[in-house]
Amino acid sequence: MSKVIGIDLGTTFSAIASLDDLGNPEVLASIDDNRKITASAVYVKNQEVIVGDKALNYLRSESNNVILQTKREMENDVVYSTNEGKWVKNTDLIDGYTPAQISSLILKKLKDYTTDVKKAVITVPAMFAERARQATLDAAKIADIEVIELINEPTAAVLHYASLPGVEVGGRVMIFDLGGGTFDVTFAEVKNKKVDVLTSRGDKYLGGRDFDKEITKIMRKKYREAHNSEIDIENNKEYIHKAEEVKKILSVRDKASIDIDGPNGIQKIEITKDEFEESIQTYIEKIKMLIEEAMEASGMNPSRINQTLLVGGSTRLPIITKVLTNLMGKPPVKGVNVDEAVVCGAAIYAGLKSEQENLSDQQQEALKDVKLTDVCNFYMGTLAVIPDPLTNRQVVANTIIIERDQKLPVSVTKRYTTMYENQQEIECSVTQSEGPEDNKEFVNIIHNEMLKLPKGRPAGQPIDITYSYDESGKMHCMFTDVESGNTHEIELTPETTESIDNAKKQIEEISIE
Amino acid sequence: MKIFLSFSLLWLITLNVGANEGVPILDSDWFQKIRPFIIPLLIIVFLIFRNDDKDKKVKDNKNESLDEQEQEYQDEWNYENQTNEQKAQENLQIKVEEKTISETPSYVVLANGLLNFTNEQIEKTKAENEEAKFTCYVFDVTDNDNEVPLNCTNNTYNDEYNLLCQSRNMKVGLNFAYNDWTPMFIFPKSIIIPPYRGQRKFKFLVTSSNLNAKFEQGKINNKDDFYFDLSTDFEIEFNEPGYLEQKGFEEDVNEKIVQLGMAITYSEKENNQQGIDALKSWVNQEILLKNFYFEDEDEELDKKLKYSYLMRNTYELLKANKLSMSEIVKEINYKTNIAKRYEVMNLLLNIAGSDDRLSSAEDKLLNKTARALELDIDKFQQMKTSTIANIETIDENSEDSEETIFNFTSDMSDEEKCKRLRQEYTRWNRQTNNSNEKIRNQARKMVELTANLRKKYNC
Numbered sequence: 001m002s003k004v005i006g007i008d009l010g011t012t013f014s015a016i017a018s019l020d021d022l023g024n025p026e027v028l029a030s031i032d033d034n035r036k037i038t039a040s041a042v043y044v045k046n047q048e049v050i051v052g053d054k055a056l057n058y059l060r061s062e063s064n065n066v067i068l069q070t071k072r073e074m075e076n077d078v079v080y081s082t083n084e085g086k087w088v089k090n091t092d093l094i095d096g097y098t099p100a101q102i103s104s105l106i107l108k109k110l111k112d113y114t115t116d117v118k119k120a121v122i123t124v125p126a127m128f129a130e131r132a133r134q135a136t137l138d139a140a141k142i143a144d145i146e147v148i149e150l151i152n153e154p155t156a157a158v159l160h161y162a163s164l165p166g167v168e169v170g171g172r173v174m175i176f177d178l179g180g181g182t183f184d185v186t187f188a189e190v191k192n193k194k195v196d197v198l199t200s201r202g203d204k205y206l207g208g209r210d211f212d213k214e215i216t217k218i219m220r221k222k223y224r225e226a227h228n229s230e231i232d233i234e235n236n237k238e239y240i241h242k243a244e245e246v247k248k249i250l251s252v253r254d255k256a257s258i259d260i261d262g263p264n265g266i267q268k269i270e271i272t273k274d275e276f277e278e279s280i281q282t283y284i285e286k287i288k289m290l291i292e293e294a295m296e297a298s299g300m301n302p303s304r305i306n307q308t309l310l311v312g313g314s315t316r317l318p319i320i321t322k323v324l325t326n327l328m329g330k331p332p333v334k335g336v337n338v339d340e341a342v343v344c345g346a347a348i349y350a351g352l353k354s355e356q357e358n359l360s361d362q363q364q365e366a367l368k369d370v371k372l373t374d375v376c377n378f379y380m381g382t383l384a385v386i387p388d389p390l391t392n393r394q395v396v397a398n399t400i401i402i403e404r405d406q407k408l409p410v411s412v413t414k415r416y417t418t419m420y421e422n423q424q425e426i427e428c429s430v431t432q433s434e435g436p437e438d439n440k441e442f443v444n445i446i447h448n449e450m451l452k453l454p455k456g457r458p459a460g461q462p463i464d465i466t467y468s469y470d471e472s473g474k475m476h477c478m479f480t481d482v483e484s485g486n487t488h489e490i491e492l493t494p495e496t497t498e499s500i501d502n503a504k505k506q507i508e509e510i511s512i513e
Numbered sequence: 514m515k516i517f518l519s520f521s522l523l524w525l526i527t528l529n530v531g532a533n534e535g536v537p538i539l540d541s542d543w544f545q546k547i548r549p550f551i552i553p554l555l556i557i558v559f560l561i562f563r564n565d566d567k568d569k570k571v572k573d574n575k576n577e578s579l580d581e582q583e584q585e586y587q588d589e590w591n592y593e594n595q596t597n598e599q600k601a602q603e604n605l606q607i608k609v610e611e612k613t614i615s616e617t618p619s620y621v622v623l624a625n626g627l628l629n630f631t632n633e634q635i636e637k638t639k640a641e642n643e644e645a646k647f648t649c650y651v652f653d654v655t656d657n658d659n660e661v662p663l664n665c666t667n668n669t670y671n672d673e674y675n676l677l678c679q680s681r682n683m684k685v686g687l688n689f690a691y692n693d694w695t696p697m698f699i700f701p702k703s704i705i706i707p708p709y710r711g712q713r714k715f716k717f718l719v720t721s722s723n724l725n726a727k728f729e730q731g732k733i734n735n736k737d738d739f740y741f742d743l744s745t746d747f748e749i750e751f752n753e754p755g756y757l758e759q760k761g762f763e764e765d766v767n768e769k770i771v772q773l774g775m776a777i778t779y780s781e782k783e784n785n786q787q788g789i790d791a792l793k794s795w796v797n798q799e800i801l802l803k804n805f806y807f808e809d810e811d812e813e814l815d816k817k818l819k820y821s822y823l824m825r826n827t828y829e830l831l832k833a834n835k836l837s838m839s840e841i842v843k844e845i846n847y848k849t850n851i852a853k854r855y856e857v858m859n860l861l862l863n864i865a866g867s868d869d870r871l872s873s874a875e876d877k878l879l880n881k882t883a884r885a886l887e888l889d890i891d892k893f894q895q896m897k898t899s900t901i902a903n904i905e906t907i908d909e910n911s912e913d914s915e916e917t918i919f920n921f922t923s924d925m926s927d928e929e930k931c932k933r934l935r936q937e938y939t940r941w942n943r944q945t946n947n948s949n950e951k952i953r954n955q956a957r958k959m960v961e962l963t964a965n966l967r968k969k970y971n972c
Contacts, residue, residue, distance in 0.1 A: 075946075129946040203942060205957060285967040286960070289938045387667045389617060390855040390892060392703060394668060419668075434943035439899055444948045 004354050004363070005120035006156070006346025007110055007145075009103060009136065011071040011181025011207055013037040013313065015340065016110040016117075017347040023359075023366025025160065025344035028113040037339050040180075042067045042105050044082060044097065050513045051109035059238045066237060069209055070106070072181050073099040074132035085235065101503050103139035108512055111143060119146045121350040123342050125182040126152040126377055127202030130432060130446055142504045148353045149472050153177055154186035155197055155374055156345030157311040160336075162190050163348055163370055167336060171306030172198075174291070176324060176332065177342070179312035181207040185290050187298045187305070194371040199405045201294040206286055208247070208314035214279035215243035218271050219260055227264035250276050251316050277319045284323055291327060297405060308332035311341045353472075375405045376469055379436055381443065383429045384416055397438040398431050401467045411468040415482075418453065418461040425450045426463060428479040428488045451479050451488040604629050605690075607697065609717050609747040614699050620747070622649055622698040622717050627690040629741045630721075635687050641724045645740060648680035649698040650731035652716040653707045654746065660716070662731040664756060665704050676731055677704065682724055703852055709755035718744040753850040762848035767800055768823060769841045769848075770857055773882065775827040776838060777864045780874040789824070791867040795860055796820050842885040854886045858893060862900040870906035873914035880920045891936075894920055898940055901959065902952045915966055918959075931972035938963040 004019040015037050020026045027036040032052060043055035045065045050058070058066050064085030078087040079096030088096070111117045122145075124136055133150055140147045154175040161169045175186040184202040188195055216233040219242070223231045233239045242258055249256035255272045295301060308324055310332050315321075325331045351359060351367045359367070380402040388395045402412050418426065430447040437443050453461070462482040469475045475492040605626040612621045630638075630645075638645055653661045665677035672678045679698045691697075697719070707713040718731060719742060726738035733739050754762060771792065778788035801816060830836040845857065861882060865875040883893040901907060901918070908914050919937055921930055941963065944956035 127946065129948075131948070203960075204945060205960075281968045282961065282964040285964040285972065286938070286942075288972070289935050289964070289967065290942070292935060293939050387669050389701065389703065390852060391859070392667050392852045393856075434946060435940065437943075439895075441899060441902065441949070441952065442944060442947065444946070 003114060003116050004347060004350045005117050006343050006350045007120050007122045008343035008346060009106065009122055010040055010179055011069050012040055012209060013180060014040045014106050014110055015343040016113055017343040018114060019347050019351045019363055021360055021362055023363035025347040027340050027343055031113055040070065040106055042102050047510055049105055049510045051105050056241060059241050063237045067102050068237060069181055070099050070102040074135040075129045098503060100135045100138035101142060101507055104142035104507055105512060107139055107143035107145060117145065119148050121148050121151050121346045123153045123156050123346045124150050125202055125204060126154055126184040126186060126200035127204055142507050148350055151346055151349050152200060153342045154184045154200060154311060156349055157341040158188050158195050158309065159348050159372060160341045160345035161309050162193050162195050169307060172304055173307045173309055174305050175309045175311060176315060177311040178314040178320060179207050180209050183207060183287060185294045187294055187300055193369040196373045197375050198298040199294055199375065200377055201290045203286055203290060206283055210283055211247055211280050212240050212243040215246050215271065215276060216240055218275055218279060219269055222269045223260055223262050223267055226267050227262065229263050231260060231262040246271055288327065302328045310338050313339050374408050374471060376402055376408060376410060378432045378434060379404045380467055381431045382465055383431060383440055385419055396440055398440050398443045400436055401465060402469055409470045411466065413464055413466040416463045416465060418459055420459045422456055424453050424455055426453065430477050430490060447490050447492060449488060451486060453481055454484045605743060607719055607743055607745045609745055618702040620700045620702060620705060621696045623694040624691045624697040625694045628685060630685060630687060634740050638685055643684055643686060644682045644724060645685045646680055646682050646722050646724050646726060647719060648678060648728060649717060649719045650676065650678045651705060652718065652731060653713060654716045655714045661708060663705060667704050670704050672728060707751055707755045708757040710751050710753060710758060713749055713751050715747045716744050717747060718742060754848055766845060766848050769845050771796065771820060771823055772827045772841050773861060774864050775824055776831060776836060777861050777875060777878060779831040780878045781872050785868055787867040788864045791864045846887060854888060858883060858886060858888060858896060862896055866900040866904045869904050871901060871904055872908040873917055876917045880917060890920060902944065902955050915962055927970045930970050931967060934963045934967050
C-alpha cells in the first residue's frame, strides 16, 4: 500500500507529511538534520546537487551555485544560470535549469524522507497562474511523483485547522497565509470538519523574502554610513540569509546586531524593530488592501469573522499580529505550528482523495466527517464580439461564463449567436482572469481552436457554450452549434507540458545529497 | 457588456407557464353561513398569495446575481398562483420607464395585463410551438406629421435595415398575462438617439406576430402575420446632438479632435513625433479612408492639405500658448454625444502612449480633458489602465506624478484617495498573473505605487 502523502512546495521552506495509521497527519523529518521543514535551497555544481539547509552553507563561497526562491519563477520562461548566479531568459542555455527542474530536485529530496512515495497532493498558492501550476506538475513528473491533485495552500491549511482535535475552529474564518514568497487570504465557513471556502485573494510577490530584502536595504544604508562604500545586496545572496536571521531575532526582541562583511571589512550593524517595521509598511498596506478586497468579495466585515487562522512562517512577526488584531478587532488564533499547517492539510486532502482500499479502517474513520467545498478562483470566459457600452461600437471582448467564487462543481451554459451570413467557423477561446475583465488584453487565453460550421446559413445561428468545472480543478468546455449539432470539446486538465523527457533525463543523471 | 450577458442568459430562461387551478367545491349550507365572509376572505387570500409569491421569487433569485429588474423579467406569465378574480384583469398595456439595469441607464418597456390573443390566433400559434414574436420599434413622433423610426448601428438592437428594434419569441396561450408591471424590452439609453436635440416625443410600438413576420420601417409587411399591437408615448429632454445634427457637425468635430490630439503631443512643450504619427494615422483611417468611395481625388487631396495645415497651424498656436483648450472641449461637448467623447479619449490615450511612455504632463492633460469632456472618471481610469499596461515607462519624476496617475484632485478627501488606491491595487494586482510579460511587469510596478501611496495617505 503506497503512503498517503501531502507536500508543501514552498518558496523558502518545503515539507512532506503522511497520514499515520490513525489518520492523523504527520510531518516527516529530514534525514539530514531531523528538522521537519527543509529550506527550498538547491546547490548545483556540475553533477553535484545539495538540497535543503546544507545548500545554504555555500552562500558565502559559491553564491552563484545556490538557487533560492524557485517558486517565484514557476510561471516564467527562464533558466537558472550558474555562471551569472541568477534566473535568465535564455532558455536555450545548455547548462541552465528550468524552475520545474529545480523544484523537482526539492521534491526528490523530500521524497527520500520516507519510502513508498508514489502519489501525492501538492500545495500551490491560491492565486498561482495556470502556467505556474503546470510547472509544478512538471516538477512532480520529473521527480517521479504522480500528483493526485494540486490544492490551494490556504484551503489545505483550513482543512488541517478544522481537523485538529485541540483547537476550536468554527464559524466564518479568515485564513491568513503569509509564507516566504507568497501571501494568500481566504475566507471560509467551518462547521465541525466541514469546510466551505468562500473566496481567496493573493499576492504572489509578497512574503518573508521581501521583508528580508528590506532588511538588506537597511544593512546597505548602515554600512554606507559607516564606511562610505556599498555592499552588493543584489548579487551576494549571503546578505539575504543574514537578513533572515535578523528578522527572526526581531520577531522576539526589539533590536538585532549582526556582523556585515563588506568591501571595507566587517562592520557590526544594529537594526531596531521599529526600523524594520517601518521598512515593510508598503507590504503591510498590500496585505490590508487584499483583506479588504476579499471581505468585499465575500460580503464579510470584521465583525462577521469569528476567527483568524495563521499560516506560514512570516506570521510569527509581531507586527502581523498587531495589524490583524487592529483590522479584525480580535487577535488571531495561536497555538498551531504555522509552518506545518499547509503540509498537514495536504496530507489530509490526499487521504480524502485516496481510494478507500488504500486507507486503513482507522484512517477512514478519522476522515469520514471531513468535507471540503472549494470555489473557482478565477473568472472563466470566452471572447465574443459585443457592443462596447461606451462607444456603441462592436468590439472583441471577454465575456464571462463562470463567475469567480462559484462553488465547485459548477456547470454553466450561455448562448451566443453567429455574426454574419454564411459564417463557416467560430473561434472557441477559453479565457481565465482574476477580475471580471471585458478587455481582452487583461485575460489569459488558455485555449483557442476553431469550430467548423455548415455553409450557407443566415446570421444569428445559436451557439451554446457550456463550461463545467469540477472539484479537482478540471474543466470541460463544450462549444455547440445548436442547429447542426457540431461540437468542439475541450478538456482542460492541469496536465504536464508535452515533453519533459529531456528535463527529466538531465535531472536523473544528478545525484542528490 | 453586462446587458449583453444578461440578455444571453435571459433568452435561455424557460418561461413559467402555469395551469388554471380549480376552486374547491363547498357544502351548500356551510356555504350560506360563510357567504358574507367570502369576499373579504378572498381578498386576504389574494394578498397573502401575492406577497408569498413575490417573496419567494425574490429569495429564489438572490443567488442568481441578477438585479431586481432582471428578476422581474423572469417573472412573466406567472399566472398560475392567482385567483379567478385576479385573472379577470384588464387587457395588456405597456408603459416606458427610465431605469438603471446592470449599471446601464435604460428605457424599459413594461407590460401588464392579459395578452390580447383570440382563440383563432392561439390556434395559429400551435403551428409554431405555441410561440409568438414580440417586436418593439421606437419612433420619433415629435413632429406629428412625420413619424420617424429611429436608427441604430448596434447589431444587438437593430434590424436588417439598421432601425432600432428588439424582438423576442415567447410562449403564448389564452389567459396568459403579466400580473404586474414587468419589463418586456430594455433599451440602453445611449442607443436611443433622435434626429435633433431638445424636447422629443418617442413612440414605442410593440407588435405581436407569427415568428417569421417581416418588418419594414418598423411596421409589419404582411397583415396575415399580425396578431395585435400596442404603443405608448414617452417624452424626454434630449441634451445631446441628434443623429442628423451629428452629421452636420462631423467636419467641425474632426477638426477639434485633431487640435486636442496635437495638444497632447505638445504637452511636454516639445514635439512628440510618435504622437503626431498616431494622430496622422487616425486622420487617415477615420477621415480620409472612411470617405474614400464618396469623393473624387481632388477632394481627397484638398482634405489631406486641410488637415496638414490644421496640424501645423495648431502646433504654432500651441507654441504661442494661443490654443484655448476650453473652447475646443466646449465645442466637442456641444456637438458630440458621450459615446463619441469616449472614442476621442481613446484616441488621446493612444497618442499619449505611442512613444511607450506616459509623461506626467501628458497624464495631467489627459485627466483634465477627461473631466472637461464630462466622462465618468472611473471608466476613464479603466481606459487609462489599458494604456499604462502597454507602455514601458511611467514618468515618476515630477512631485505629484503618482497622484496624477491615479487621477487625484485637490477636492478629494484622504478617505476617497485611499478608496481609489484600493480599487487601483485590485485592478493591477489581478494583472500580475497576465500571460503578457510587459503587462505583468507594469502591473507589479503599479501595485508598488498604490501601496506606497496608501502608506503616504496613512490609509
